Amino acid sequence: MIEEADARVDAPILQVEAISLAFGGLNALRNVSLDVVPGCITALVGPNGAGKTSLFNAISGFYRPQSGRVFFEGRDITRLSAPPRAKIGLARTFQNIALFRGLTVLDNIKLGRHAHLRTSLVEALFYYGRPQREEIELRAEIEQRIIDFLEIDHIRHAPVGALPYGLQKRVELARALAMKPRLLMLDEPVAGMNREETEDMARFILDVRDEWGVTILIVEHDMRLVMDISDHVIVLNFGEVIARGVPAEVQKNEEVAKAYLGSGEIGSQVRQSVTEMAAS
Amino acid sequence: MRIGSAKQTYAADEAIFKTDVQRLWFGLLALALILFPFVSSDYWQLLACLIAVNVIAATGVMILTGFTGLVSLGHAAFMGVGAYTAAYLSNHLALPFWLSIPAGGFAAAAVGAVFGIPSLRVKGLYLALTTIAASFILQSIFFNWTAVTGGARGLTIEPASMFGHLLVTPGAIYWIAMPIAALSVWWARNLLRTRVGRAFIAIRDRDVSAELLGIDLLRYKLMSFALASFYAGMAGAVWVYLFRVITPESFRLIESIFFVAAIIVGGLGSVRGAIFGAVFMTLVPELLKIGASDLAPYWPDAVKLLSPVRTIVFGALIVGFLMFEPLGLNEIWLRIRQRFALWPFRT
Helix, strand or coil, X not given: CCCCXXXXXXXXXXXXEEEEEEECCEEEEEEEEEEECCCCEEEEXXXXXXXXXXXXXXXXXXXXXXXXXXXXXXXXCCCCCHHHHHHCCEEECCCCCCCCCCCEHHHHHHHHCHHHCCCCHHHHHHCCCHHHHHHHHHHHXXXXXXXXXXXXXXXXXXXXXXXCHHHHHHHHHHXXXXXXXXXXXXXXXXXXXXXXHHHHHHHHHHHHHHHHCCEEEEECCCHHHHHHHCCEEEEEECCEEEXXXXXXXXXXXXXXXXXXXXXXXXXXXXXXXXXXXXXX | CCCCCCCCCHHHHCCCCCCHHHHHHHHHHHHHHHHHHHHCCHHHHHHHHHHXXXXXXXXXXXXXXXXXXXXXXXXXXXXXXXXXXXXXXXXXXXXXXXXXXXXXHHHHHHHHHHHHHHHHCCCHHHHHHHHHHHHHHHHHHHHHCHHHHCHHXXXXXXXXXXXXXXXXCHHHHHHHHHHHHHHHHHHHHHHCCCHHHHHHHHHHHCHHHHHHCCCCHHHHHXXXXXXXXXXXHHHHHHHHHHHCEECHHHHCHHHHHHHHHHHHHHCCCCHHHHHHHHHHHHHHHHHHHHHHHHCXXXXXXXXXXXXXXXXXXXXXXXXXXXXXXXXXXHHHHHHHXXXXXXCCCCC
């Protein structure tokens, strides 16, 4: 595995520098800057429409920001299209699962490694020599490292479309892990999950950081999960960063509470009771 | 029977045939295909050659439409490119068939890749329309480039020859057509076991996330077009050696639709489906014809009166498939196989 503890003092693995993104008159992101520290779990939170997914899309190359820059491991990737980003170790999952429904779990996971495999079309037709070796090695690695790790060995040959939601989310994580990620971006990994599934997923995310040494950037609405597992929290509201810091700090932040619960008389009462609940 | 196949290696689990029983059945099928020309009449050998040609072309369409999700209605025209190329090379450069057939494939692949360029921008029905345009453009070239294609009158070619023997009868062409068909199917099957085939399916199922996994959409879509057209071109070239006469009439839009119908009837998204579809679409009209002529002793006018009915029955069969078996013949096959999975220990 990759070293982790001493990596935390290193330069940020991902640097977003003053990104702005607008759709027509709507400013999705305004001058957003953030650093992701290697070997940590950084959570991106904020109310609906705050711009979290837009930021994810800008980082993964779907949207091109009107201004600002994105650095990955010191390299400016602002103008890079999506496919080459996969190769340098930028992996993500989607809020509403984006698996390939017609393929089995195994094939979905294998697709994660696509950018790192070398078989050409002609070699593929004959499946002899390198393509075969490459495929068998990949299979063995996926079985031993990913399928075992995520406890999905019983469904490896099942078509993805037939699986329950929680398992599909897990397969999507497996596919992202097959990409040999340096930075893993998870968009609402536990949305719609019950308590038990959420706890499983939290355990997997922590293990990915600790055992695989992968840096994680996560968007999540489940505040309990965010506060439990993340090392840093960044709060977005209306396309702007309104707070950042360790979970405990952010929790106490007035701005944040206002963004989530509203201001004014009723808002402050709710805020107070929430803080009391959190304290107890 | 598919029990007792505990696998020891990942290679065994990635193999095309996973059990000895499967291998045995496949061996029997291969044997039957080898013995077939020795026990059949000219008529059936001709049908077998036609089936082989259609299997090659349908497998190509399956790769493009069934796996990559790009609808093509220009496939017969790509087949024509292969046919004319092979005929030209054979007539003017005296190229032997084993060179002119692949050459036909490569020519069609180049043309197919060019007509695949719009696929980066347009999908679904819109792409189908652009491939129809391809079909018409190529048709008009076939008609008007008289120096090469012989125009509307078409052209004829010398029979293929091997070791001084002229391959004239369908029984002889069978030994060209069937091996190429087998090769085509084997290639397609291999493709699906590697990153390239998986990338095709990924583009079909969800192109946005395919891109995010590092799949270059333009590159892979063009690759799929080129490969499918290569298949079509080879099919066209074999077809030329079978009939030894070509006119532009042979590669009309309706033939392209025939292939799309074949892969739908066979079962989209499986190589086996392409084979089933090609066999079904070639054989059923003939079987209906034979059925009608068998009635002749009892009903003298049967052939004359039933021939329009035949087309209707054929059409009805296709509609029936779409309605009652949308996953095609392959699904029926899988059901039968499932039924016998534990035979004879449990039925």
